[in-house]
Amino acid sequence: MNAKAHTNLQLDAASFRAIADLAYRESGLTLVEEKATMIQSRLRQRLRALGLSNFQDYCTLIGSDDGHTERRHLISALTTNVSHFFRESHHFETLATVLENRLPHLRAGGTMRIWSAGCSNGQEAVSALITLLEHAPEVANLDLRILGTDIDPKVVAFARAGVYPDRLMGGVSDALRAKYFTNANTADGEAEYATNEMIRRMIRFNELNLLGQWPMARPFDLILCRNVVIYFDAQTQAALWPRFRKVLKSDGLLFLGHSERISDPARFGFDCTGPTTYAPLA
Structure with missing residues (x-):
């Protein structure tokens, strides 16, 4: 897949809902539609790593029995890890x-x-x-x-x-x-x-x-x-x-x-x- 195809990867509404539902079931994360652009940006890296050309195929993978490892990568990509020493x-x-x-x-x-x-x-x-x-x-x-x-x-x-x-x-x-x-x-x-x-x-x-x-x-x-x-x-x-x-x-x-x-x-x-x-x- 060429670089242009990667750049044009778009997170469609159905895929967003599937990803949001899975994230909630797996980890309790609540994903709102206002964050769709951010989610798309983070998950594009996972599609590139897997050689997938669209989010529909990605959703098929993470919803399958073979998708256990990728589900962990998904949660990792969606988790915001912001911290510093002696916070609060x-x-x-x-x-x-x-x-x-x-x-x-x-x-x-x-x-x-x-x-x-x-x-x-x-x-x-x-x-x-x-x-x-x-x-x-x-x-x-x-x-x-x-x-x-x-x-x-x-x-x-x-x-x-x-x-x-x-x-x-x-x-x-x-x-x-x-x-x-x-x-x-x-x-x-x-x-x-x-x-x-x-x-x-x-x-x-x-x-x-x-x-x-x-x-x-x-x-x-x-x-x-x-x-x-x-x-x-x-x-x-x-x-x-x-x-x-x-x-x-x-x-x-x-x-x-x-x-x-x-x-x-x-x-x-x-x-x-x-x-x-x-x-x-x-």
């Missing part, structure tokens, strides 16, 4: 307080578990751990671990590698860079920074679809699910809240993004205790 700083201030309350338990041999749900490229999980280490360096030798999960296998791989170009290091002071990162190879003239061994040891990154099964066995002291459910409709959000409540300790906290809210939190067993901060009701 008030949550990290609260996190330090949570740790202070749990230090006696940790020192006595107890555990603390944190889940960064929708972790993107790992900056949120790393920010959380740095906050904890700065508040109490001893936690490096205590049973504290962070789990980061995301539906997008590409960003999970990025987070596991833990190598950040300089343009993604905003919010990290020079002192924190020196303490928790090492200089990596310079790529295309831009410096890169790799998380150190301690950070990599205390954080685990896995691929996970929030709409699928959750294999975690232990309850969490804290769940950060920030700027994720904004992409879900009210029905999907309502199905998630009780699931979060079930895997949260009775004295744990759930953090949402700045534009996200639990409508009628008591209905789902939560109480709003601060800006986009929710605690389980007793």
Whole structure:
């Protein structure tokens, strides 16, 4: 297929609806027609990679039994992964307080578990751990671990590698860079920074679809699910809240993004205790 044919690829209405329906079923993503041009632009790359000449053939593929792998690529292409270190700083201030309350338990041999749900490229999980280490360096030798999960296998791989170009290091002071990162190879003239061994040891990154099964066995002291459910409709959000409540300790906290809210939190067993901060009701 020539370059001109690629350039003229158009996302027709029927294909948009098929893609939107599949994205909703697979991941809870709600795609609106106003975003059709953006979706077309992102998915053209997938059609080029597969050598397909139209979106109708692409929809046939992703709807087939042989389309499992491509469905993962589809969700990856449609997912917006925007993050930065120490985003929404008030949550990290609260996190330090949570740790202070749990230090006696940790020192006595107890555990603390944190889940960064929708972790993107790992900056949120790393920010959380740095906050904890700065508040109490001893936690490096205590049973504290962070789990980061995301539906997008590409960003999970990025987070596991833990190598950040300089343009993604905003919010990290020079002192924190020196303490928790090492200089990596310079790529295309831009410096890169790799998380150190301690950070990599205390954080685990896995691929996970929030709409699928959750294999975690232990309850969490804290769940950060920030700027994720904004992409879900009210029905999907309502199905998630009780699931979060079930895997949260009775004295744990759930953090949402700045534009996200639990409508009628008591209905789902939560109480709003601060800006986009929710605690389980007793």
